[in-house]
Amino acid sequence: MKITAWVHITRTIGAAITPERIENMKCPRCGKEVNKLLALSRADNRTMICDECGTKEALDAAGLTEGSSIRNSILACVGRGSTPQERTGAKVQATGNKWAMENFNATHN
Incomplete structure (x- = not known):
């Protein structure tokens, strides 16, 4: 070790x-x-x-509690070496807005 x-x-x-x-x-x-x-x-x-x-301590300090969809999206990207595009996509998906997700996919894929 x-x-x-x-x-x-x-x-x-x-x-x-x-x-x-x-x-x-x-x-x-x-x-x-x-x-x-x-x-x-x-x-x-x-x-x-x-x-x-x-990241969890920072999200707690920002007021994003356990179970928040935005918090879960951010934590899903931690440690993956995610790109800014992936992080933004996760945030858009966390909103649940179908039009925003379609728009993001059309412009970034």
Whole structure:
């Protein structure tokens, strides 16, 4: 198991933080094994977490609750290396507007 860590000292709103970038580890929030922990947790501004957990924390902060169609569409794109076109398509599909989906498909496919 390869472990690589970088320690950065950063100042955010006057408080020093030291996030670590860790490869081939488990996410401390969800326990899922990932290649890299790249997101900084909003909970304590010190813990590095997986992209999916980082996105979930950001969506919680934005007020998009569990079960929201927009939240589910965004989370479906996380970790897939999705393109801007795929993300926009997911957002359009989440609206449920048939005309908008037909228009998007006609102009992007």
